[in-house]
Amino acid sequence: MSVMTPGERISNYLLEERVGAGSFAEVWRAKHHVFDEVVAIKILTDAQYVRNFRQEGVVVHGIHHPNIVRAFDIDPYGDPPYLIMEYVDGPSLRQVIDGHPQGLPIPAAVEILRGILAALACAHDAGLVHRDVKPANTLLSRGIADVAELCAQDVKVTDFGLGRTGGVTTNSMMQSGSLLTEGGKNIAGTLAYMSPEQKTGDEQDGRSDLYACGIVLFEMLTGVRPEGNELPSAIRPDVPAHLDHVFRRAYSRLERRFGSAGEMLEALSAGAGAGSVPPPPPVPSVGPLGGAKCPGCARGVGPEHQFCIHCGEQLVEAVPRCQSCEAFVNRKDNFCIFCGTDLRTKTK
Numbered sequence: 218m219s220v221m222t223p224g225e226r227i228s229n230y231l232l233e234e235r236v237g238a239g240s241f242a243e244v245w246r247a248k249h250h251v252f253d254e255v256v257a258i259k260i261l262t263d264a265q266y267v268r269n270f271r272q273e274g275v276v277v278h279g280i281h282h283p284n285i286v287r288a289f290d291i292d293p294y295g296d297p298p299y300l301i302m303e304y305v306d307g308p309s310l311r312q313v314i315d316g317h318p319q320g321l322p323i324p325a326a327v328e329i330l331r332g333i334l335a336a337l338a339c340a341h342d343a344g345l346v347h348r349d350v351k352p353a354n355t356l357l358s359r360g361i362a363d364v365a366e367l368c369a370q371d372v373k374v375t376d377f378g379l380g381r382t383g384g385v386t387t388n389s390m391m392q393s394g395s396l397l398t399e400g401g402k403n404i405a406g407t408l409a410y411m412s413p414e415q416k417t418g419d420e421q422d423g424r425s426d427l428y429a430c431g432i433v434l435f436e437m438l439t440g441v442r443p444e445g446n447e448l449p450s451a452i453r454p455d456v457p458a459h460l461d462h463v464f465r466r467a468y469s470r471l472e473r474r475f476g477s478a479g480e481m482l483e484a485l486s487a488g489a490g491a492g493s494v495p496p497p498p499p500v501p502s503v504g505p506l507g508g509a510k511c512p513g514c515a516r517g518v519g520p521e522h523q524f525c526i527h528c529g530e531q532l533v534e535a536v537p538r539c540q541s542c543e544a545f546v547n548r549k550d551n552f553c554i555f556c557g558t559d560l561r562t563k564t565k
Contacts, residue, residue, distance in 0.1 A: 219243060220262050220297060226250065227258050227299050228290065241266050246304060256289065257305070261298040268293075274300045277377050280343055284336035286356065286375040305373045308361055310352035310433070316361045318440040320453055323460070325367045326437035329355070330485060332372025333430060338478040340377070341423035347377055348421065350429035351410045352436065409442060414471055424474045427481055431467025434460070443468060444538065459484070 220243070225232050230247035237244035241263040248255050261270050274291035281287065290301040310329060313321065320326070333355060340347060347354075356373040359366060412428035414421050436442050438449040438456050449464055450456040463484050466475055475481035510517060511532065539546050541558040550560055 221245065221260060227260070227295075228292070228301065230256060230258060230301070232258070242270075255304045255306075257286075257302045259300040259302060261293075264298070267298055270298055270300065273377060276345055277302075280340060280345070282336055282339040283370065284332045284372050284374060285339065286373045302375075303373070305356040305358055305375075307356060307358045307371070310355035310357060310437075313357060313361050313364055314352055314436055314440065317364065320439050321437045322365050323438065323456065325364050326434065327460070327485060328368045329357070329372055329437060330430065330434050331482060332369035333374055333433070334478045334482040334485065335369060336372070336374040337423065337426050337430070338482065340374075341426070341478055345377065346421060346423055347374070347426050348415065349376065349407055349410070350374075350426050350433065351407050352433060355433075412471070423478060424471055424476070427467050427474050427478060428469075430478075430481065431464050431469075434464050434467070 219235055219238075221227075221232055221235075223232055223234060227245075227247060229249055229251070231250050232245045232247050234246045235243055236246050236257070242259050242261050245258045245260065246255060247258045261267065271291065271293035274288055274293065277285070277288040278291070286305060287303040288300060289303070292299055321329075333350065337347060337350070354374065354376045356375055357367060358371045358373070408416075410429040410432050412421070412425040415425055432442055435449050438460065439452040441452070443464075448456075448461040450458070450461050463481065466473065466484070467481060475484065509532075537546055537560075539553040539558050539560060541553065546553055546560055552558065553560055
């Protein structure tokens with residue numbers, strides 16, 4: 218239930234309509250009580266997060282970029298605490314993808330990702346890692362029907378509530394499950410878009426955001442999130458080779474990703490790597506004693522292994538999954554060890 222109602226006043230603005238809500242805050246469209254200026258106001262609904270709420274406002278207020286939603290004013294100690302931001306009159310990328318289940322027009326997907334990467338390049342240069350890049354946190358100033366006309370200037374990245382700057386983590390508008398704890402480590406983000414280092418609570422930098430960008434690119438092109446080592450063109454044949462390349466570089470182990478958002482943006486804009494998509498993982502070499510070696514770490518692996526037990530490198534071109542529970546399974550198994558499904562007819 219909302220803590221506010223339409224017509225109530227926050228600072229110089231009258232609340233008109235609630236347009237978003239999370240576990241600890243909600244967002245309202247509001248209008249200045251004298252002028253026609255329309256803004257978005259994030260209102261904190263849980264007072265214990267005031268300190269982090271203030272940190273988010275300070276961080277975002279200091280960043281000025283056309284692809285980042287601006288923060289105009291904040292009162293973390295008001296009743297209720299609030300943050301006044303730029304209002305974007307359009308859908309989220311989540312809504313646009315849901316409206317195009319077979320994938321967005323390729324030029325539109327490229328333009329949207331260009332806008333996201335431009336925003337992240339600015340944030341990373343300011344020492345801020347977003348840590349929750351996803352379609353729901355990307356706003357568009359054009360409607361779903363106008364998706365073919367989208368360009369990078371129509372993209373606005375928002376909700377830096379899980380951002381990290383100078384060693385400080387903010388989490389003022391987390392969705393349920395956005396902040397987890399594993400072995401005493403804080404794990405921030407949305408699970409479906411988390412990089413491996415986020416899931417383990419290890420050190421993160423801007424490349425963690427690029428991993429999420431790879432997932433967002435795949436989802437824009439195909440309507441679904443990636444599984445295993447599938448490339449976008451495996452689902453949608455008209456995807457050009459250079460986008461497969463951009464996706465593979467982003468959706469990989471930390472040291473194999475693009476070094477920066479600017480580098481990924483260059484590859485995306487210039488079509489770097491077009492026509493030269495990296496091949497599938499090589500077949501493990503045979504060691505002197507007849508055992509196989511992982512192509513990633515050169516340690517011994519068994520012939521039945523699909524992933525290296527030492528470094529996690531994928532050892533086969535495609536890993537089968539159970540169609541019932543989506544778990545990874547062994548090709549030789551007749552039944553899924555997780556749910557019991559007969560794999561002889563239901564494995565993909």
